[in-house]
Each structure stands twice: as C-alpha cells, then as structure tokens.
Amino acid sequence: PSSQIVTVEYAATDITATAGDDYAVNGSLLFFAPSVTEQSFEVESVVDNIYEITETLALTLLNPNSNAVLGNDEATLTIVDSTVNPALSVAVTTPPNPQVGESIVLTFTVQHSAESDGSAIGNIQVYDDWLGPITSRLQAPGEDDRLDLGEVWVYTATYTITPGASSLISSTTIVSGTDLLNGAPVNAIDSYTLSIGGFNPRLFIDKDGPSIAVAGDTIVFTYTVIQLTISIGSIEGGDGSAVSNVQVFDPNIGEATYVSGDENNNNLLDPSEIWVFTNQFVVPDVTTTIVSTGIVTGLDKEGHLVQDDDTHLTYIEMVFEDKIFLPNVVRND
Known part of the structure; x- marks a missing residue:
C-alpha cells in the first residue's frame, strides 16, 4: 500500500456493446487514499425496452501516479438484456346459442399481450383442438407478416353444426410465433366451451306379437326400435342425432x-341401427281382447325426453270342452 494519495485513470472500450446505446461511464479517474488498495466505478446499462443479444465491453485501468503498480489492469464486462420478451395473447369469440343445422363463425383475435416488450413477432400460426389449423385472417391493406405492437390480427373459422356433433364442445386454441430478434418461440392459449342446442331425434317403435292366444299361454312380444329420419304421412322425421338411455316397457307387462x-356398442341408438327388445306375458283367463302398448323412451343430446308408442291387440280364445270360441269382436289391425 502507498503512503500517498494515488490516482488511476479508467476507460471503457466497445467490443460488441456500443457506448451511449448500450452503456454509459461517468467519470474517468479513481482516487485511492493512503493505504487504500481497492476502489470502484459504475458502468450504467442503457434501458431501451428493445431486446438485444448479450454484449460485451472492455474496462481498462491506466496511468497510475506516485509510482503505484496495478495488479490487474484489464477486465471484460458482459451486458445481459433483462428486457421482457414479446408476449402473445389470443381471445376466442363464439356465437350465442348455436343450433343444429346452423353455420357458425368463430373469431380468434391475436395481438401482443400487456406483458410484451413490443418487439415484432413473426411466423404466427393459430391452431384449434376442435377445428384444426385456423388460416383465414382478415388482413388489412399494407399489413406484412410480422405482428407489431398495436396491431390486432383477426382470424375466423366457419363450422356447420351437424346432428352428429356433441351437445357440449370444449376446445383450446393455441397461437404460436417467433421472436424476430432472437428466434425464441412465443405462445399463448385460450379455451372455450360451446353448448349446442336444437337436437331433434325421432324414435319409432313397432310392437309385434300373436294376434290370437289361449288363456294360460306364455306369449312373446317383440319391440323393434329405430330412429325415424324421414317423414311418413303426418309423422315428421327427426335429425338422426344419437339417442341415449333407450328403454322399452309396457304398462301392463313391464x-x-x-x-x-x-352395432358399435356405444349404448347410443344411432340412425342406422335397429334395436330389438322382447318380453313375455302369461295370458290371463279372460274373455276379452288384450290391448297392450309398447312405449320406448330415450334422451336426446341435450337431455330432453323423446318417446314413441305402439299398440297391439291380442284376441283371447275361449276353450269349453275341447271347443274353441272366439269372442265376437272386430279386428282393427
């Protein structure tokens, strides 16, 4: 250590960093009191909210007085950019109350998010889990293919809702891009749910069984259930959307x-399927015609009840000492 006051000059020299643009050094002379061997000076980084790669500059100590000797007179300073990277946002707008048979338009709005540093983003791509790639963009005149701060890019997708659609659609939209300064990926997501209405399946049941029976016989009724997708007379056909919880019963038989x-074991009555049900019935000892009704019920995709019924007549034969008599009735089938 020196017993005298020592002065040492210092300087900063550009390597990849640029003085004034990336850093600033205030002053150029260090003072060391007697016996003091360490001092410091500040190099201020310039904050400009523009992302830059890591840069360097050289620091040099020179021209000490009083015959002082410098232990290490050079160093390299590295400046690491602390600026927040660009950030995306995407917002999906869905139509209200979408119905089966409608063509709906979904809108995807893409822009810089509030956390973005504003640097340009390129290679923007929008993908939806339900709809797939979204490529239709409402592009304003003069727009390029880089998303700048303040720009709002609007994408649209059109979808026609068919009876085969789910009643509740949940999806996630992902927008991705590339930071044009450093090549880093930039992503954002948004999720949405669509509740589809207007499903209108039509059930049809045909009940079949013997037209004549004897008291004490065990007879079998067969119920054929389908979806009616075409109109027959005054009976309108349905849209063919799947029906769940299909059950058949007769109030008098069970x-x-x-x-x-x-056919596909999904517990849904699809429009191409024919379901068959049966039940048995012991003919009672009566002298009248048995009127039995088969009722089929199910639920559409919105949980609404759908049903149909069909009535069957069975005439009871009366047996007296090996003679059979039919009741005097008029058949309607």
Missing part, C-alpha cells in the same frame, strides 16, 4: 329386455 342392435 320392462322389455334388450336383445340386439347396438
């Missing part, structure tokens, strides 16, 4: 047993 028809 619930029928499912036999066959669910």
